[in-house]
Amino acid sequence: MEKFTEHRGTAVPLRRSNVDTDQIIPAVYLKRVTRTGFEDGLFQAWRANEPDFVLNQDRYDGATILVAGPDFGTGSSREHAVWALMDYGFKVVISPRFGDIFRGNSLKAGLLTVVLAEKIVQRLWDDIEDDPATLVTVDLVDRQVRWSGEVHDFALDDYSRWRLLEGLDDIGLTLRHADDIAAYEKRRQPWLPTVTSA
Amino acid sequence: MGKTLAEKLWDSHVVRSADGEPDLLFIDMHLIHEVTSPQAFDGLRAAGRPVHRPDLTLATEDHNTPTDYTLPLIGTTSITDEVSRTQIETLRRNCDEFGVTIYPMGDADSGIVHVIGPQLALTQPGLTIVCGDSHTSTHGAFGALAFGIGTSQVEHVLATQTLPMDRPKTMAVTVTGELPPGVTPKDVILAVIAKTGTGGGQGYMVEYRGDTFERMSMEGRMTVCNMSIEWGARAGMVAPDQTTFDYLRGRPHAPTGAAWDQALEYWKSLRTDDDAEFDAEVTLDASRLTPFVTWGTNPGQGAPLGAVVPDPASFEDESDRLAAEKALAYMGLEAGKPLRDVTIDTVFVGSCTNGRIEDLRAAAGVLKGRKVADSVRMLVVPGSVKVRAQAEAEGLDAIFIEAGADWRQAGCSMCLGMNPDQLAPGERSASTSNRNFEGRQGKGGRTHLVSPLVAAATAVTGRLASPSDLPIA
Numbered sequence: 001m002e003k004f005t006e007h008r009g010t011a012v013p014l015r016r017s018n019v020d021t022d023q024i025i026p027a028v029y030l031k032r033v034t035r036t037g038f039e040d041g042l043f044q045a046w047r048a049n050e051p052d053f054v055l056n057q058d059r060y061d062g063a064t065i066l067v068a069g070p071d072f073g074t075g076s077s078r079e080h081a082v083w084a085l086m087d088y089g090f091k092v093v094i095s096p097r098f099g100d101i102f103r104g105n106s107l108k109a110g111l112l113t114v115v116l117a118e119k120i121v122q123r124l125w126d127d128i129e130d131d132p133a134t135l136v137t138v139d140l141v142d143r144q145v146r147w148s149g150e151v152h153d154f155a156l157d158d159y160s161r162w163r164l165l166e167g168l169d170d171i172g173l174t175l176r177h178a179d180d181i182a183a184y185e186k187r188r189q190p191w192l193p194t195v196t197s198a
Numbered sequence: 199m200g201k202t203l204a205e206k207l208w209d210s211h212v213v214r215s216a217d218g219e220p221d222l223l224f225i226d227m228h229l230i231h232e233v234t235s236p237q238a239f240d241g242l243r244a245a246g247r248p249v250h251r252p253d254l255t256l257a258t259e260d261h262n263t264p265t266d267y268t269l270p271l272i273g274t275t276s277i278t279d280e281v282s283r284t285q286i287e288t289l290r291r292n293c294d295e296f297g298v299t300i301y302p303m304g305d306a307d308s309g310i311v312h313v314i315g316p317q318l319a320l321t322q323p324g325l326t327i328v329c330g331d332s333h334t335s336t337h338g339a340f341g342a343l344a345f346g347i348g349t350s351q352v353e354h355v356l357a358t359q360t361l362p363m364d365r366p367k368t369m370a371v372t373v374t375g376e377l378p379p380g381v382t383p384k385d386v387i388l389a390v391i392a393k394t395g396t397g398g399g400q401g402y403m404v405e406y407r408g409d410t411f412e413r414m415s416m417e418g419r420m421t422v423c424n425m426s427i428e429w430g431a432r433a434g435m436v437a438p439d440q441t442t443f444d445y446l447r448g449r450p451h452a453p454t455g456a457a458w459d460q461a462l463e464y465w466k467s468l469r470t471d472d473d474a475e476f477d478a479e480v481t482l483d484a485s486r487l488t489p490f491v492t493w494g495t496n497p498g499q500g501a502p503l504g505a506v507v508p509d510p511a512s513f514e515d516e517s518d519r520l521a522a523e524k525a526l527a528y529m530g531l532e533a534g535k536p537l538r539d540v541t542i543d544t545v546f547v548g549s550c551t552n553g554r555i556e557d558l559r560a561a562a563g564v565l566k567g568r569k570v571a572d573s574v575r576m577l578v579v580p581g582s583v584k585v586r587a588q589a590e591a592e593g594l595d596a597i598f599i600e601a602g603a604d605w606r607q608a609g610c611s612m613c614l615g616m617n618p619d620q621l622a623p624g625e626r627s628a629s630t631s632n633r634n635f636e637g638r639q640g641k642g643g644r645t646h647l648v649s650p651l652v653a654a655a656t657a658v659t660g661r662l663a664s665p666s667d668l669p670i671a
Contacts, residue, residue, distance in 0.1 A: 016524070017517040018396055018496045022635040027616040031262060031281040033236035033288045045637050069517055071397045074430060074496070075633060076614075077332040078234065079348035097397055100366075100432050101332055105348035118517075157364065159219050170350070171245070174358045177214050177222060181360055184213040184224050189464070191457035192226060193320050194253040195299045 001110040003167035007091045008137045009064035011147075012054050013125040019068055020075035021102060025084040027076075038084035059132040067124050068095040073102025073113075082109045092138045094145065096121055107160045108170060114138060114145060114154045123150065140164060200471025202368045203437050204403040207343035207468070211326045213360055220362040226325035228355045229311045230257045230298070232289040233616070234330030238353035239292040249296040251359040256320060257293050257300040259286050260310045261616045265579050265606040271304040282617065296356075309582020309608045312336040312550035316420065317584055319449035323438035323465040328355055333550050333632065335426040338435035339419035340442055341468045343403070345433045366432045367477035369402040370470075373410040375485030380664050382560070383418035384552060384630065384649035386410065388490040390482060391429040392500040399431030402478065405470060406436050410484040416445040417556035424551045425632050428497040437469045489664045491537055492634045492647040494525035499634075501537065503652065503664055509533035528636050529644050530624070537662050540646070544627040545576040545603075545657040546639070547650055549613040552630035553581025555588050557650040562594040564654035565601040567671035571660035576603035577619060579611040603657065615640045628656040 029041035046053045054060055066085065072095035073081060082105045085093065093111065096118040106113040116124070127148055128134050136147040140161060145152045163170070174181075201209070214222040228251075235257070242249070249255060262285055267276035277283040286303070293300040301308040307318065312333055315321040323341035328334060330352040337344035351361055371390060377383075391398075406422055414422070419436045426434030436442075443462060446452045453461045492500040493507050499522065501508065510522035510533065526533065531540070547553075547561045558580060570576045578598045580586035586608050589595055598605045612619040613631035621627055621643025630653050634645040646662060655663040 015520075017521050018498075020496065020633075020635045022614075022633065022638050026637055026641070027261075027614045030233050030616060031279070031285050033240075033285055035237040035240065045641065071400075071430070074396055075332065075427070075635060077330060077346040077348055079237075079330075079350060082348070097400060099430065100400060101346055101348060101427075105350060108348065108350035170362065171241075171247070171354050171357045174222065174354065174360055174362060178358075180214040180222070181224070181358060185359075188224075189460070191453040191461050192325070193322055193451040193453075195227075195256045195320065195451075196253045197451075 001167045001169060004110060004112055004140055004164040006137065006139045006141065007064065007112070008135055009091065010062060010132060010134065011065035011067050011124070011128045011136045012060045012063040013128050014054055014066055014068040015125060017069035018071045018074060021073055021078050021081040022075055024073065024081040025078065030078055030080050035083060036087060038080055039087035042084040042088045064089055065092045065094065065136050065138065066090050067121060067128065068093060070096040070118060072098050074099035077101045079105045079109065082106045082111050086111050094121060094124070107164065110164065112138060112140060112164065116145060116152055116154055120152050200474040202470045202474045202476060203341065203405050203435060203468055204343065204368050204433070207324065207326070208365055220364045222360050222362050223326060225328050225355050225359050225361060226254060227315070227320055227327045228255045229315055229327065229329035230255065230352065231261060231311050231331065232259050232285045233261045234349050235292065235352055236285065236288045237349050238356055239296065241353040242296070242356055247357045249298060249356045252297040254359060255298045255356065257289060257298050258308050258311050258314060259289060259303045261610045261614065262286055263303040263609040264618050265609045265611045267304065267607055269304055303609070304583070306583055309585065310550045310553060310610055312424065313553060313581035313585065316340065316416070317449070317582060319446050319452040322446065323442060323468050328361065332427040333424050335431070335434045336420050336424040336550055338423040338426070338433055339416060341435055341438035341465065343433055343435065346427060366401055366403045369399065369404045369478040369480065370476040371404055371406050371480045372408040373406065373482045373484050374408045375410060375483050377410065377484050378487065380489055380651055380666055381487045382649040382651055383414055383421040385487055385490040386484060387422045387425040388492065388497070388500045388647060389487055390480065391425065391497050392490070393482065394429045394480060396428065396496050396498040397430045399426065399429040402431050403433045404431040404435070406434060411436050412439065415556060416441060417554045420554065421551055425497065428632060438465050489649060489652050491652060491662055493529065493531060493537060494522060495528055495634055495636050497632065497634060497647060499525055500647070503537055503662060505537055507531045507533050507535045507537065540662045541626070541660055542574060542628045542646070542656050542662060543625045544621060545574055545653050546612040546627055546629040546631065547653050548577065548579030548581065548611050549631040550581060551632040552650050553579060553585065555585050557630065558585065558589045558594050560650040561654040562597040564651060564665045565603065565657070566597050568601055568658050568668065570602040570657045573660045574657050576657040577606060577612055578603050579606045580608045582608050612639050614638060628653050628662060
């Protein structure tokens with residue numbers, strides 16, 4: 001995973017709530033067995049059917065921060081939703097509330113998901129709609145979002161922050177504790193089910 | 199202070215706990231399928247890592263598989279979509295290379311991953327169960343801690359049989375009262391979601407409590423727990439009781455002899471202590487419920503069948519109002535229209551929510567001696583090969599076929615647009631599945647979530663209906 005310290009870029013206002021992962025990437029794209037190349041599936045139905053959809057507007061070309069309404073990433077656990085956002089070029093998603101599984105997936109894969117209060121998100125929407133060139137800074141070191149003189153702290157647990165700052169591989173971190181895992185395995189009850197014995 | 203069931207399950211699986219770090223949880227059972235696993239196996243291969251516990255890992259094929267094949271299957275030739283076929287073949291190759299047991303499509307033990315786990319008794323009280331699928335919460339019906347994970351976590355579990363996680367908060371959903379006739383567990387959970395909204399359970403492990411759940415069958419509890427994720431909950435669970443133990447006894451992987459007695463003693467301890475406290479509580483009176491259906495494009499946009507399509511202007515919250523406007527436009531519905539006047543093109547009975555034997559019995563009970571309306575196509579898709587066989591042994595297939603429904607092979611089918619069973623653009627369904635998202639059942643398709651009883655009655659009338667709307671058969 002790439003290290004994430006600070007990101008500065010322009011942003012897209014997605015004024016929708018309850019954007020489920022089926023909207024972020026429809027199931028038909030999930031048949032692929034690769035981990036990259038999902039940008040064509042991102043918001044596929046909205047991009048295809050709504051000429052005014054924000055990602056179809058030239059004024060937001062090159063934006064790297066997606067600013068969405070509450071309950072972004074609900075529904076299916078598909079990590080492809082995170083990959084599609086990253087493949088398209090997004091580095092950060094801001095929303096008042098995320099679906100739990102999507103949030104976990106994003107932080108594992110290196111897409112920073114930032115929770116800001118709904119009224120702050122609305123202010124950010126207004127500002128980037130007024131001026132799409134507005135530069136937004138997402139600072140993971142200080143856990144702050146800054147734009148046009150606005151400064152807002154966001155919460156992220158220390159552990160996730162550290163992993164992102166260092167770009168660390170979760171599995172590698174866990175395998176440092178292989179002895180603890182082995183000790184736990186010894187304590188497990190013998191009658192617990194296994195797939196191989198019936 | 200005592201502990202909640204969720205806390206007991208959590209604490210008993212902590213491998214390692216350290217300040218400022220997530221707990222490292224041991225995973226007792228890892229279920230995998232073709233869609234969310236290929237990139238995880240690639241990751242193992244790239245890092246030269248084996249599957250740590252193949253004996254605690256089970257694979258099956260469900261999302262991509264067609265449901266109109268005939269047995270015996272030869273290879274994957276019945277999958278006409280090349281990309282789907284590649285994904286299934288990739289899973290088989292990965293399982294072979296990494297020594298993971300797989301029940302391929304058509305196998306006697308295959309089916310939807312959340313149907314076969316309980317059926318085999320690989321789902322048991324007290325276990326931690328994960329799968330790269332958000333409906334893994336289903337297994338919580340047995341008093342297990344079960345939740346969906348992403349592909350990075352699938353790889354993590356394959357490599358280590360553990361997951362680093364922060365402990366979610368706890369919530370009690372207490373439902374009391376006898377379900378009125380025609381009201382099912384599906385209606386209970388749809389009513390809970392409409393009450394809480396799709397984000398209401400976010401950050402919580404939910405325990406469903408109260409006499410309504412105590413009286414409920416395992417199939418019903420699974421339907422309820424299955425949809426926990428639809429209101430944002432990380433996991434949903436019901437404390438195990440005699441109903442649970444009776445369901446498990448004698449199944450393939452259930453303990454036997456002295457091991458059964460030991461297991462049973464432990465399982466009986468898996469209850470929330472009287473002096474335990476939940477971080478949040480929701481209550482509902484089941485005795486006042488009526489059949490519930492959704493009118494919008496998220497599972498929280500539901501209403502009693504006897505209601506009308508709501509007016510977006512009636513929502514106080516601005517984002518709810520915008521969401522309702524957008525949903526009605528997508529669904530092609532106008533505010534004020536009685537839900538019973540909504541005409542339906544396709545009825546789907548199946549999925550990990552309502553594809554079990556009891557669901558098929560309920561639908562067959564309504565259809566017996568009746569006909570599916572000429573304007574309606576009805577798909578009945580058992581959740582597993584075993585469910586299909588049992589239904590056939592009970593003669594349910596004959597009832598469905600006689601009524602004019604399409605009796606199909608097991609799989610996820612029309613719950614999601616990944617296999618040939620899909621809605622056409624603009625086509626409207628009454629579906630016993632779990633998600634009414636835009637395009638979920640096929641591009642441009644419109645979904646109303648319903649119970650198996652409402653699905654069957656709707657198939658007869660061609661409009662959203664409950665069995666009580668039908669003339670005596």
